Amino acid sequence: MKQQPLISKSALAQRFREVINPAFVIEDSETQKPYECDGLSVYTEMPLLVVLPDTVAQVQEVMRICHHYQVPVIARGAGTGLCAGAMPSPDAVVLSLARFNRILEIDPRSRTARVQPGVRNLAISEAASEQGLYYGPDPSSQIACTIGGNVAENSGGVHCLKYGLTVHNILELEMITVEGERVVVGSQGLDSAGYDLMALMTGSEGLLGVVTEVRVRLLPTPEVAQVVMVAFDSVQKAGDAVGGIIAEGIIPAGLEMMDGYAIQAAEAFAKAGYPVEAEALLLCEVDGTREEVEEHLARVESLFVELGAIATRVSHNEEERALLWKGRKSAFPAVGRLSPDYYCMDGTIPRGQLTHVLTEMQKLSDHYGLRVANVFHAGDGNLHPLILFDANVPGELEKTEEFGARILELCVEVGGCITGEHGVGVEKIRQMHSQFNDQELSLFHAIKHAFDPRGSLNPGKGIPVLKRCQEYRSLDHIDEPSTAGGTH
Amino acid sequence: MKQQPLISKSALAQRFREVINPAFVIEDSETQKPYECDGLSVYTEMPLLVVLPDTVAQVQEVMRICHHYQVPVIARGAGTGLCAGAMPSPDAVVLSLARFNRILEIDPRSRTARVQPGVRNLAISEAASEQGLYYGPDPSSQIACTIGGNVAENSGGVHCLKYGLTVHNILELEMITVEGERVVVGSQGLDSAGYDLMALMTGSEGLLGVVTEVRVRLLPTPEVAQVVMVAFDSVQKAGDAVGGIIAEGIIPAGLEMMDGYAIQAAEAFAKAGYPVEAEALLLCEVDGTREEVEEHLARVESLFVELGAIATRVSHNEEERALLWKGRKSAFPAVGRLSPDYYCMDGTIPRGQLTHVLTEMQKLSDHYGLRVANVFHAGDGNLHPLILFDANVPGELEKTEEFGARILELCVEVGGCITGEHGVGVEKIRQMHSQFNDQELSLFHAIKHAFDPRGSLNPGKGIPVLKRCQEYRSLDHIDEPSTAGGTH
16 A cells, blocks of 8 residues: 655655755756656656755665655666656655765775766776776766666676676675665675675665665776677578577677668768668677787687678777777667657567567567667677657557567567666566566565565566456556555 | 474375375485585584475475475585585475486577586586586586585685676576475576566575576686696785786686695695795686687786796696696695694685785684684685684684684674675574674565565574574573574
């Protein structure tokens, strides 16, 4: 059952002003406007209040106040997320970590950095570069997104094939519980005693606690990185080639794929020299020492030719490499020019299913009469189909959402997963039923209950109400939202 | 409060015989004898019954029966664990997964293997070797230990510095809950939706469920591996050199350290050509392509000399490499020859604290009048001090245990952790209070309660009773064991 807040909005704002600089307690709707959505801007809501504390003690106070008055809390990083995981709610306080933007320590001997959650992903690598180190996961929003948001969504990026997701690149988290208690999870070592609460927190979308400090692992900057662009006359051949390279025992730093639509759009936009007649393009990056990269690139290139490539091109310097990546990196906005609107999906499939899934997706595209451009992290099977649509055509948004849902269900059918790196949030909460049965969802609810018994943290995101409870509710005509964070 | 079983031993055995081949329901104490302890043989107890199911359906039945009659269950792999995590209890059923020993699938395209939990760690690599693949984590017991036990303890090994612990090398688990339900956690992709229950299960020491299938990641076998042996005239210099190498941006496949005692013992035993006059020895393995290894080795060797090495020796072929490792691998039994008994500790410290911790450990050694030999995974700060003692000298075992506890507390004091790869089990349950405060332990209890509300799975291991509850109990003179799995 939903908690009723025990305090008025203005009284709550007053309570916050007693513990936070009043300039950072945002009550008026105009100043609140930038917080109405995250990067998935089709979902918008206004918050009750927005607060921007800047010390751990202040975060604890905010949590204690909200707990005391039964007010839900939605933690927020840079708001670049793509699943509406940080979407506000009119009855909840948005707790922005934007002012937690200090890099506290970079230790080259332990190859770690201790940073506040509001530090931008790329800022960590920039600060560590003097020491020849960098932070591995590189979501495409890395200029803007924050490490706290990365932890919340377990973000990936082009290089996670070789270097792993966020969870593989962090060691320790300081977090504040729903009651305002400070706890530390994980450890400075590889292992930690007790249950792996650090991994549990990572990807938990703000449903279990508020992260106030992150100790990340740093990696040595590779001596050199080079990319080979490989063109194919069919997506099937490209899909098969991805599996072929991986099976060969090479772990590329990145292995990206684009289909015909995406190639044409990216080339028109970025002039990267992509072959526009190709049906599929792979970008395969190899990094390491100069010798290793040369050897691997030669092997990769000849293997791609064996596997049916119609053209290959290797970058010979940083400029050429940057140009080849420019096309890929601008593919989303470039595809945007093909169509008034597009919807970027995110799902994962076993690599061996690439060809099958691409074929099925084409059938769905025909069925719905909506074009789809495919841009994805092929090496780790993380798809990002972009559905092209026109929101001004009545019914087309709904058709797009249905098409998107079918793509996610297709991912599950072939043994994959409804998310690759964007998370579940509000966007995919219904597809959680395709992925998990009620038994599995019950475990999620039990975990949620262990951390947040009243369901006050980011309600309505991540974990859906059990099917049997939905049915029960609909039988009884109980009027409740279709999603719930904490109770079932 | 402790649950009372609702069935007699013989009636329970009879119930099991209805679902499992009766030859695999062990009731008599003589046949039960091999199950009385795990690898930490100072802790022994007899089980109530031992069962060895060999299908998932049978495991589900065992769990349902035990749940129904309120009988605790202790899952067991090969019993090679070193923290008494699989120690039986006279009121609990030991569920051995020894017959779950089939490799179900090796898929080179997705670079994964699907295996049953009773498969030996090394057997996976042997089976995958035809495809040029292997399984990364390599605990020193890898000939005997099983992947199910590795998951339970989140096992590491010599190569986890570069390739990670068990949790970094598995993708998906099938598990049976305490109620006998089958659930799948994790996914075939890098990411999975919902909370990271796969990571939560890994290292949970059988307290949350019984694993019946594991999907592991496989790595491409490196083209070549070479090791350099480096001698120092002080442990301090060796400790500093470890940090120096890591800071240089090289990730060795393994970086092991031995002190004077360990060197002498290992050399007397294995004749590996170790310089017995050295105070500390590092073994640094580099793997990759031939070119990469040559380049890295040269850099590593000259860096070690700069950092004060008094001698270095590089392996030039597989034979020499095997010989250099032979000393390290036989160090435990070799040290055993220096003393009637030894106790192998396991803790982790931040790499930068190596020198400080070694100095403090020497002071403790003097204080307790007990010699300590140090053999450890230096690269990831995982210490394995071996305390030498004589169990026949009255009081010496107790003094050893106290010394060991002090070492673990020292690890915590410098920002480290009371386990590196052996787990907590019974052995370190009291030190959990040094590592975690009651708030943090409360979260662990809440997690336990989410999976196993009655505390029926591996009771008395892993997570201690809260301090405030212990005090409460001692006030009320309530007679309960000092450790508890599920209730507090």
